[in-house]
Amino acid sequence: MTNFMHVDDWQVWQHASRLSELTITERVRVITQLGIETGTDPAKVTPIQIVRWLASHSEWSDSTMCTYHSYLRRWFKWLQAQGLREDDPMVKVGTPRLPEREPRPVSDIHLAKLITTRMHKRTRFAILIACLAGLRVSEIARIKGEDVDLSGPRMRVLGKRGKQQSVAMHPLLVDIAHQMPSRGWWFPANSVRPGEHMLGKSMSQMIGRVMQRAGVPGTPHSLRHWFGTTLLLEGADIRTVQELMRHSSIASTQLYTMVPDKPRHEAIGRLDPFRYKGSGPIGSAA
Template sequence: MNAPSLPFQFAEALVRDRRRSAHTVRAYQACAERLVTFLQSHWGRGIDRSALAGATTADLRAFLAHRRASGLGNASAARELSAVRGFLAWAADGAPGPVLKGPRVKKGVPRPVAPDEAVALAETVSDEAVEPWIGARDWAVLLLLYGAGLRIGEALSLTGAALPLGETLSVTGKREKTRMVPILPQVRDAIERYVALCPYGTAAKEPIFRGAKGGPLSPAVIRRSVRRARAALGLSDRTTPHALRHSFATHLLGRGADLRSLQELLGHASLSSTQIYTRVDAAHLLDVYRNAHPRA
């Protein structure tokens, strides 16, 4: 019988020693497999654990350039770099590995969080959780903000009465105004997975999202986790939980949603509050034009 591959052994260690979630383990194993495949071609020979432990900064830089050439964005590249660093550290039994700074995102005027950045942010927050159920919780909360456009307070005020989830969710927003919000299958699956893992139950009058000791989850916990994740990914300090809601709105508008429908989805009392997204979208389009047009 062939010995398990290095990426597979790394994945087993993540489960055994760091209690990572199945989602994280799959993602990190895939990154490790990509690195091994690249190094086999880059070095022109087979890879064992001692060879892997000897990888240099130049090797890591070449791998990252290879991945960026395939269209990897800044946030995804930073996340990939984090995963392969962990793989190399495992191969070297925890010894310091090659040092390479991740890509940075230039700061400027507020911009929507790109889809790959939103997903990378949520994945990184989830990965850094101390328990699998907490990682599943943070993943579900951030997907609610980005995938359904909820305010963080609206997401954290949801109770067990909302379960089981259907295709829509009743949300109580500012001034106790209630609205119906469509729920994407990915968001529903994330919440259901969290509920299955949560050790505190989901009574109808109790909050769905719980803190580590079982009380209501504080928005400050999510904000702190997002700050750490955006630093690791090199994202702007404007990348906040609320920015995910802005991105939801801007991306819908860019795909043809009308302002009145967007107003209902966001729970804005006034259409003028929603119209800000036309300006944000126009600014984004201007950036695209300037970067793409040969005469710009």
């Protein structure tokens, strides 16, 4: 429960809309922080208060700023839709420029190092699911035995905004399915939350600890980036990769078509400042 007007109602409304617990928690946290730091109920803040609040957080990255802007827009749109506020202050605040992104996959050598590192069996299974099916950590955490159809073989995935999609299963994942329960959660929570699945944050921490111990840079999401980038490098067409990555827009998939580091380094390495053989050493007098 919060101490601000309508925030609790917004939280309930988001649950009814089947948004993920992580999304709801983050949105409520940011709106509550806005109210605390401005000293004003977040339902009543003015555009200039919002601008000053955002400007006071120079430590936020451009990506974080864009994310928080989106939370604010959704908050005020909801207030308007419920008849709780007439104006939308975000119209006067404006929209920050979305930073250009590029995938950051783990390298092949680091992935091999990670997979061969000693770890719990289920942690290894989670890592293989991430890099061979491209699932996000929150999606891995919610896998149930009932989601797997070995006759396909396919796996049903509960993705962003509660959207359910089926993904093809790699032969290694079929082998994993034979070792996991045919009913119930594959990655159950601990005794604090009996009968529930692991939280996405806990899954991320579990994989992240092994990555750190193995000396593998990046985050668990880098395994999903390896999945998308490697599919394209191995010749899969971009429409197929969009389906496998479950991107709603092909623009998201196009990020994975950026030239990877290896060809860049090879191209740079082929540069020859003495390609005109008749030239003298660099810096020699004419």
